[in-house]
Structure formats: C-alpha cells, structure tokens
Amino acid sequence: MSKQIWKAGNMVYPLPAVMVSCQRPGEKANIITVAWTGTVCTNPAMLYISVRPERYSYGIIRETGEFVVNLTTEKLARATDFCGVRSGRDVDKFKEMHLTEEPSVQISAPGIAECPVNIECRVKEVLELGSHHMFLADVLQVHVDEDYMDEKGKFHLNDTGLMAYSHGEYKALGESLGTFGYSVRKKRK
Template identity: 70%
Template structure:
C-alpha cells in the first residue's frame, strides 16, 4: 500500500483543545474553544491562537488585547465541546456548563477555575492570515491548581488527565511512553559522561512554586477508572468552534 495524496489542508493532529476566556471593555466575559493554538517561544514565553473574525469572541480580544488560555481535561470534555459549538451571542456558556469565573492576577479577563492550568496572555501582534487571524501573545502569568502539586512543589499535569483533539474527536493522552531525553539516557550513563540525563516529562512538570507552599501527597498518581487513550465524549465531525 502506498501513500494517497489529499489537497493541502490542516492535518497537524493531535492538537490541544483549549477553552479561551475573553472579555470586552465593559467586563462581559465569554468562552471560546480553540484548537488552533500553539507554543512559539520560551523567552519571552509566547503562544498563538487563531480565530475567525466572525466569531463572537474575536472583537473582545481586539478591544482588550488580553485573553486566558485554559487547559482542558477529560472531565471537561463536554464543556470544551459546548463552548465551541454554541455562541456567546445566544447564551451564557459559564452558566450553562457550570464554569466558575476567577479573577486573574495580571489581566482583566477571568480564569476558568475548573481548569488545571490558566495562561494569562497579552496580545503582541495580530496577523490577518486569511480565514483565521492569528493572535501572537506573551504569557504574563501562569496559574495552576494546587491539588496537582506534590510534596516537593512539583506540578503534575498528567494527574489532571489532559485531553487532545484529533480529526473531530477528543482523546485522553494514554500512557506515558518515555520522558524527554530517554532515547539517549542509557548510552550516556554507560559512558559515564553524565550527559543525556532525562529531563522532567514534557508537559508534566512546569517547575516549582515560588511561594514555597507544600501541597498534599498523591499528586501525580493515576486515578482509578481512567479512560486514557480512548475517545472522550461524543465524537464530533469538526464543530465550528474548533475546526478550520
């Protein structure tokens, strides 16, 4: 069997399906689900999201120049999908999905309390690319849920059971296949060079807390009944909020 050629399109899957919270200058807040999002720079920390100009949330980001990227989990799969297929013009998504607004530390836009990680962002540039406009933004603050911190002040995102979006469906991430640098670790250890030591699992630990507060034990352990690696929620063929 050979390769079959498709017309050019976005087939870069899986991708994170994130809930982006926004607000206008009057403080009216909304949530939009975005799959076109990505990391672009470490220092300064920067990311992008791409949104169609006709979306209800678009003008809010244009007005304030701020938004919050809220990471999603298996438990939030239904809310994530809902916030992508319903418009804030017609309904209050916060109330519909039982999501809680929480004051951010650096931006005027509220966080979603139920999400394990919230990335507070300020827009640096807007590129009007075509069907989507891309917002390049600097991450000015990161908020994490303390229940995923362990006794060493290390944050374990895997314990929150994050999910991904791939070709119209939501998935749990499945089992860990290795940690960063594991492919060369044994060779380096045999040489005794000390190089190649594996770093913390990518996406699993984001460093230690600055305030020194210890969290309870058990963070990072697998919860019973996890359905990782399987589709979460009802499969979608590409809802308006997260498709091209």
Template identity: 65%
Template sequence: MSKQVWKPGNMLYPLPAVMVSCGREGETPNIITVAWAGNVCTNPAMLSISVRKERFSHSIIKDTGEFVVNLVGRDLVKAADWCGVKSGRDFDKFKEMKLTPQESQKVKCPGILESPVNIECKVHQILELGSHDMIIGEVMCVTVDEKFMDDKGRFDLGAADLIAYSHGEYFELGKKLGKFGYSVSKKPTKNKVKKKTK
C-alpha cells in the same frame, strides 16, 4: 507500503483543545474553544491561538488586547465542546456550563476556576492569514491547581487528564512513552555482584 495523495489541508493532529476566556469590562465574559493553539517562543514566553474573524470572541480579544488560555481535562470536555459550538452572542457560557470565573492576576478578563492551568496573555501581534487570524499572546502569568502538586512540590500535569483534539474528535492522552532526551541518555550500569569464594 502505499499512501494516498490528498490536496492541501489541515492534517497536523492531534492538537490541544483549550478554552479561551475573554471579556470587555462591564460585559459578560465569554469562552471560545480553540484547537489551533501552540507555543511559539520561550523568552519571552509566547503562545498562539487561531480564531476566525467572525467569531464573537475575535472582536473582544482584538479590542481588549488580552485573553486567558485554560487547559481542558477530561471533566471539562463536554463544556469545551459546548462552548465551541455555541455563540457568546446568545449565551452566557460560564452560567450555562456552570463554570466559575476566576479573577486573573495580570489581565482584566477572568480565567476558568475549574481548569487545571490558566495562562494569562496580552496580545503581542495579530497576523491576518486568511480564514483565521493568528493571535500571538505574551504570557503574563500562569496559575495552576494545587491539587496537581506532587509530594516533591512539582506540578504533575499528567494527573490532570488533559485531552487532545484530532480531526473532529476528542481523545484522552495515553500512557507516557518516555521523556525528553530519553533516546540519547546513557542507561544506568548494573552493579555486578561478586561471587564469594570459599
């Protein structure tokens, strides 16, 4: 096996592609597509998004101190890409992509109704790192689409056809390979069938 040595770069892939909605009161809400997002803390629940300072949404989030992370399924991938390459300075992204602003529970900016999961956040901290600022948000509320609830009352996120972003391309998630802890779980023992003696 041989490997090439490259200069430092962002090669941590794949990543979730999410649509982040934000907005100032009295103004048209905006959407920015972010691939650099992740969980950072369980208690309190926190996540991070990384946004360039020059992006239109950066100042909105910094000024209002809130945003909503909207997960992206296969049916939203075109809208996610469009919202990532167009600026809210020039377009009403909700209108252009025929998306529905969803009233949030704990923040003033809307979520995206068509998204399977909306994660409402308040800004906890902004870290200035260089090309991007990492915005850490505390999760205030999560709303989920009821159509993804299974017959046992559990949320089946796998049915939402979520997408991943890898080095400039979008991908569907593949088949499930296991679940957390499966590598160390004890395999169930098979019941031995006793032969009947005549």
C-alpha cells in the same frame, strides 16, 4: 504501504483543545474553544491562538488585547465542545456549563477555575492570515491547581486528565511512552 494524495490541508494532529476566556469591560465573560494554538517561544514566554474573524470572541480579543488560555481535561470534554459550538452572542457559557470565573492577576479577563492551568495572555501582534487570524501573545501569568502539586513543589500536569483534539474527536492522552531525551540517555550500569 500505499498512500492517497490529497489537496493541501492541515493534518497536524493531535492538538490541545483549550477553552479561551475573554471579556469586554462591563460585559459578561465569554469562552471560545480553540484547537489552533501552541507555544511560540520559551524566552520570552509566548503562545498563539488562531480565531476566525466572524467568531464572537474574535472582536472581544481584538478590542481588549487580552485573553486566558485554559487547559482542558476529560472531565471538561462536554463544556469544551459546547463552548466551541455555541456563540457567546446567544448564551452565557459560564452559566450554561456551570463554570466558575477565576480572577486574573495582570489582565481583566477571567480564567476558568475548573481548569488545572490558566495562562494569562496579552496580544502582541495580530497576523491576518486567511480564514483565521493569529493572535501572537505574551504569557504574563500562569495559574496551576495546587491539587496537582507534590510535597516538593513539583506540578504533575500529566495527572490532571488532559485531553486533545484529533481530526474531529476529543481524545484522552493515555499512557506515557517515554520522557524527553530518553532515546539518547546513557544507560546506568
């Protein structure tokens, strides 16, 4: 197998495609689609999003210090794309995409009711790294859709139809290939 050598660039794919909701006091809520996001720490629970400073949502998040990460699904693919290519300066994304604001518990920014998971976040630090600034945030609250809870109280996140972003395309996640630790698990006799 031969490989080409390319200049330095990010090729870590796939990534979650999330809709991040934010709101200034007294103004309409906004949504930005972000793929530069991920888990930072389990204890304390922390995550990050990276946003270009010229984006409309950047100023909102920088000023308020809060946002909600909303996990997206295949059913929300069009809304996810729209919220990434249209500016909240020009359009009310909740209205245009027929999305419902869901009140948060610990912050002012709303979540998106149609998303199966909403993660309330408070900015801990902003790292100005170059083209994007990273918002390092504490996770304050997590809302999960009860439709995906079983009778034992287990949340079935993988049944929600989650999607990912990979090299310019939105992708369905597909079938399970194994579970955490399956490669070293002892076989039952």
